[in-house]
Amino acid sequence: MHDDLITRAKAWLEEDPDPETRAELAKLIDAKDVTELAPRFSGTLQFGTAGLRGELGAGPMRMNRTVVIRAAAGLAAYLKSQGHTDGLVVIGYDARHKSEDFARDTAAVMTGAGLRAAVLPRPLPTPVLAYAIRHLGAAAGVEVTASHNPPRDNGYKVYLGDGSQIVPPADADIAAEIDAVRSLNDVPRPDSGWETLDDSVLDAYLARTDEVLAADSPRTARTVYTAMHGVGKDVLLAAFERAGFPAPALVAEQADPDPDFPTVAFPNPEEPGAMDLAFAKARETDPDLVIANDPDADRCAVAVKEDAEWRMLRGDEVGSLLAAHLVGRGARGTFAESIVSSSLLGRIAEKAGLPYEETLTGFKWIARVDGLRYGYEEALGYCVDPEGVRDKDGITAALLVTELASALKEEGRTLLDLLDDLAVEHGLHATDQLSVRVEDLSVIADAMRRLREQPPTELAGLAITRAEDLTRGTETLPPTDGLRYTLEGARVIVRPSGTEPKLKCYLEVVVPVATHADLPAARAEAAGLLATIKRDLSAAAGI
Numbered sequence: 205m206h207d208d209l210i211t212r213a214k215a216w217l218e219e220d221p222d223p224e225t226r227a228e229l230a231k232l233i234d235a236k237d238v239t240e241l242a243p244r245f246s247g248t249l250q251f252g253t254a255g256l257r258g259e260l261g262a263g264p265m266r267m268n269r270t271v272v273i274r275a276a277a278g279l280a281a282y283l284k285s286q287g288h289t290d291g292l293v294v295i296g297y298d299a300r301h302k303s304e305d306f307a308r309d310t311a312a313v314m315t316g317a318g319l320r321a322a323v324l325p326r327p328l329p330t331p332v333l334a335y336a337i338r339h340l341g342a343a344a345g346v347e348v349t350a351s352h353n354p355p356r357d358n359g360y361k362v363y364l365g366d367g368s369q370i371v372p373p374a375d376a377d378i379a380a381e382i383d384a385v386r387s388l389n390d391v392p393r394p395d396s397g398w399e400t401l402d403d404s405v406l407d408a409y410l411a412r413t414d415e416v417l418a419a420d421s422p423r424t425a426r427t428v429y430t431a432m433h434g435v436g437k438d439v440l441l442a443a444f445e446r447a448g449f450p451a452p453a454l455v456a457e458q459a460d461p462d463p464d465f466p467t468v469a470f471p472n473p474e475e476p477g478a479m480d481l482a483f484a485k486a487r488e489t490d491p492d493l494v495i496a497n498d499p500d501a502d503r504c505a506v507a508v509k510e511d512a513e514w515r516m517l518r519g520d521e522v523g524s525l526l527a528a529h530l531v532g533r534g535a536r537g538t539f540a541e542s543i544v545s546s547s548l549l550g551r552i553a554e555k556a557g558l559p560y561e562e563t564l565t566g567f568k569w570i571a572r573v574d575g576l577r578y579g580y581e582e583a584l585g586y587c588v589d590p591e592g593v594r595d596k597d598g599i600t601a602a603l604l605v606t607e608l609a610s611a612l613k614e615e616g617r618t619l620l621d622l623l624d625d626l627a628v629e630h631g632l633h634a635t636d637q638l639s640v641r642v643e644d645l646s647v648i649a650d651a652m653r654r655l656r657e658q659p660p661t662e663l664a665g666l667a668i669t670r671a672e673d674l675t676r677g678t679e680t681l682p683p684t685d686g687l688r689y690t691l692e693g694a695r696v697i698v699r700p701s702g703t704e705p706k707l708k709c710y711l712e713v714v715v716p717v718a719t720h721a722d723l724p725a726a727r728a729e730a731a732g733l734l735a736t737i738k739r740d741l742s743a744a745a746g747i
Contacts, residue, residue: 213232220269225262225268243265251278251382252375256271272306272310272348279346280313282378284317284318289318290320291320291344292319292343294344294401295345297324299463303349307346312395313392313393316393317392322399324336325403327435330349330361331409331501334367335367336401338594351498352498352499353471367593369567425450425491428454428486428491429453429494431458432473433458433460433465435499436501440501447603455485461499467481471498492610494514495507495602503598504605519582519583520545520548520635523586525622527549530578531553538558538574539559540561542563543562543674544697544708547695549580567585567587628720631716632727634714635710637710639706639707656673660689662740663737666694669692670689672689
């Protein structure tokens with residue numbers, strides 16, 4: 205076993221084109237460091253509907269140039285098998301370690317395969333790449349990003365020509381083509397022949413952002429903005445300037461790209477402490493709202509002042525606010541969300557007489573809804589211009605929420621006032637999440653098995669009226685690894701994360717509210733129920 209591992213590592217080393225990972229691997233081979241080599245060679249990083257994502261380093265279980273070149277070769281073979289013999293592949297990348305290298309390798313592989321490749325001019329938000337695919341009539345797009353993962357990670361996200369991310373069976377077909385790549389020596393990689401795009405694609409994207417706003421809307425709301433050490437700042441500032449909003453006050457320490465993300469434990473606005481610097485800036489400048497993007501700027505976080513303290517709104521709160529705003533502006537078309545997001549969107553759509561759909565988790569599903577006008581997911585993802593970007597877009601979402609805050613400001617009201625109105629109109633929809641990050645993935649598998657074998661019959665004293673194992677699919681949903689419990693006045697969904705080593709449990713309780721005066725009592729009741737559901741669910745899952 206030991207000798208076999210060293211042999212496989214040496215074979216990998218021979219093909220590795222990257223001096224950094226070669227040096228790293230050679231050192232491990234020389235030291236016969238089996239503890240470090242074994243996990244790197246325990247399999248192959250699997251290509252799925254999220255593309256590839258993993259820790260940077262040498263070996264088939266890490267993100268590196270060898271793995272990316274193989275993935276690009278598989279994608280090229282798949283595109284040709286689909287009849288795109290000279291199709292265009294447009295490639296974007298963020299500012300993480302190795303992102304530019306992976307983008308350049310992808311362009312070289314596409315060119316070598318006889319396809320045309322075009323690379324965005326510099327690190328730019330993921331939504332710019334999603335926009336560019338349809339704008340340029342590409343057969344596919346690749347974004348090199350690990351979004352809001354830790355600094356040591358990178359990833360590889362694949363879109364097809366409709367501008368949305370891949371779904372089955374395309375992922376399995378591409379994975380099969382990747383597996384068929386025998387040796388890197390079989391993959392032609394010329395030094396040139398692809399196009400590096402100029403700013404015209406970005407300019408076209410920015411011109412399109414104007415269309416998410418109403419022509420005569422007020423533009424007075426003042427904001428604090430953090431790019432979370434990512435690539436959002438320049439594009440967001442340009443979009444805000446075009447729109448005529450006041451220039452956002454920047455969180456200087458997090459404004460410019462830095463692949464080490466030095467001020468945060470995880471560069472995700474949802475993580476504890478990630479917004480601390482933004483709140484400090486808000487206490488200094490007293491804006492109307494705080495806006496944050498994640499590092500590739502496809503997500504948007506919003507915070508507001510509540511009782512003299514700054515509080516980040518949940519994704520579900522922003523999702524319903526944007527929906528109410530679009531309804532108020534007379535939007536037509538289907539409103540859609542993933543199953544883990546708040547059921548309030550369905551109530552808003554129903555009252556407005558609009559079609560509504562629920563999908564599996566992920567914008568790859570939301571973006572495919574027929575006649576989509578607006579889609580959102582509780583993990584801070586919003587699609588407010590599906591004709592332009594068939595994916596979540598943290599730039600246009602920021603524009604739209606700032607327009608809403610401006611309109612409310614003119615009336616002497618805030619986003620919180622509108623949330624209160626929605627609660628009185630549709631019932632208080634309170635959501636929470638129980639999220640467990642693990643080192644050992646078997647913990648997640650054990651919890652899911654335990655819930656399947658010994659399903660709870662009640663949570664927080666509320667009877668479970670329906671328990672669904674989503675691996676079997678439903679009338680409206682394809683199969684996925686998840687469990688859904690419907691309770692009297694509540695709902696719980698449990699699923700493993702698709703992109704991180706986490707078990708995620710999504711909780712929602714709905715408390716009827718007669719008048720605004722009843723809101724404090726309803727909130728207290730909801731908070732108590734959520735806390736008890738969380739406790740009981742933890743016990744049932746053994747986590």
